[in-house]
Amino acid sequence: MYDLIIIGAGPAGLAAALDADYLRLRTLVLEARKAGGALSQMYPWKKVDSFLGLPGMKGQQVSDRIVEHVRSAGIEIKEGEEVREIHAGNPFRVVTKDATYESAAVILATGVRGVPRKLGVPGEDLPGVIHFLPDPGKFKGRKVLVVGGGDSAADSALGLDAAGANVWLAHRRDDMRAQDESKEELRKSKVKILWNTEVESVFGHGKAEGARVFSNKTGEKTELRCDTVLICIGSESTKDHLERLGIRMERALVKVDEDGMTSVPGIFAAGDIVSRIKRIPQALATGERAAYSAYKYIKKPYWK
Numbered sequence: 001m002y003d004l005i006i007i008g009a010g011p012a013g014l015a016a017a018l019d020a021d022y023l024r025l026r027t028l029v030l031e032a033r034k035a036g037g038a039l040s041q042m043y044p045w046k047k048v049d050s051f052l053g054l055p056g057m058k059g060q061q062v063s064d065r066i067v068e069h070v071r072s073a074g075i076e077i078k079e080g081e082e083v084r085e086i087h088a089g090n091p092f093r094v095v096t097k098d099a100t101y102e103s104a105a106v107i108l109a110t111g112v113r114g115v116p117r118k119l120g121v122p123g124e125d126l127p128g129v130i131h132f133l134p135d136p137g138k139f140k141g142r143k144v145l146v147v148g149g150g151d152s153a154a155d156s157a158l159g160l161d162a163a164g165a166n167v168w169l170a171h172r173r174d175d176m177r178a179q180d181e182s183k184e185e186l187r188k189s190k191v192k193i194l195w196n197t198e199v200e201s202v203f204g205h206g207k208a209e210g211a212r213v214f215s216n217k218t219g220e221k222t223e224l225r226c227d228t229v230l231i232c233i234g235s236e237s238t239k240d241h242l243e244r245l246g247i248r249m250e251r252a253l254v255k256v257d258e259d260g261m262t263s264v265p266g267i268f269a270a271g272d273i274v275s276r277i278k279r280i281p282q283a284l285a286t287g288e289r290a291a292y293s294a295y296k297y298i299k300k301p302y303w304k
């Protein structure tokens, strides 16, 4: 029996864990994959400059540091533990494939980038079509079509360009939602941007050899020869999964009160699932808020 179970070991979950430990809550962190979150799974190579005091770090280095910090505090992190069900009650019962854990409160910090969204075009399942970029270095000299207009697409295109790949970026609009800084870097890079362009299909014999794209302004069709198609068009919403738990959502985010508590008393939420700004400082702040609020919920101090 734990005081607190935190689901998700990315920056938000780990910040919550550290704070909970500081507040002397007996805490367990459950992580479906490896601790470190999207930083290590999706952006290990990317420069992460939003971490105050840690300039010039790569995603993997930041991830290693935060995981090490939490582990060195003696906090228990169980990896490979995908949560299947949460039963509300006193205690909460959190069910994974192999075990059931009990706690007085739960923090959800599962992130939103777990399941990449698919384009749904013919050929998307061919080898050579990928939905995130683990290591741009492997694409040196290759021809890559990146699809999307968000930060993931911009970061990936820039990472590939820096690694010496030949990069096109196709986006369905004439402007991108990626950060201005990235857009500026893209303008200076060798990435060839195809505005107002959508993918009709990916073709190839046994593997991707190119994509048929079309202009949604003029209807003009083009066949692009490339060996990799990287689709970065966001993630599937976690809405269905969370709604099954009885947790209220609002515009694709978990609805929380000012203490970070969801519509289910005793279940708190933090990180990308509660924040429109999906950046690390925001994840840390909401993680700490959730831990502190969980402490008040569990211990009911007289000064609350």
Ligand code: NAP
Pocket: 118, 119, 147, 148, 149, 150, 151, 152, 153, 155, 172, 173, 176, 177, 232, 233, 234, 235, 276, 277, 278, 279
């Ligand atoms: P995102 O911001 O949701 O962007 C997805 C992009 O894909 C959008 O440009 C969207 O076009 C396009 N798109 C969606 N469905 C499409 C479809 N069916 N066909 C063609 N294009 C489609 O996703 P993301 O880039 O993965 O980022 C997710 C969140 O993480 C964002 O909040 C982002 O800021 C954050 N993030 C931050 C960083 C960073 O701080 N460096 C890095 C990565 C991610 P429209 O623009 O037309 O909707």
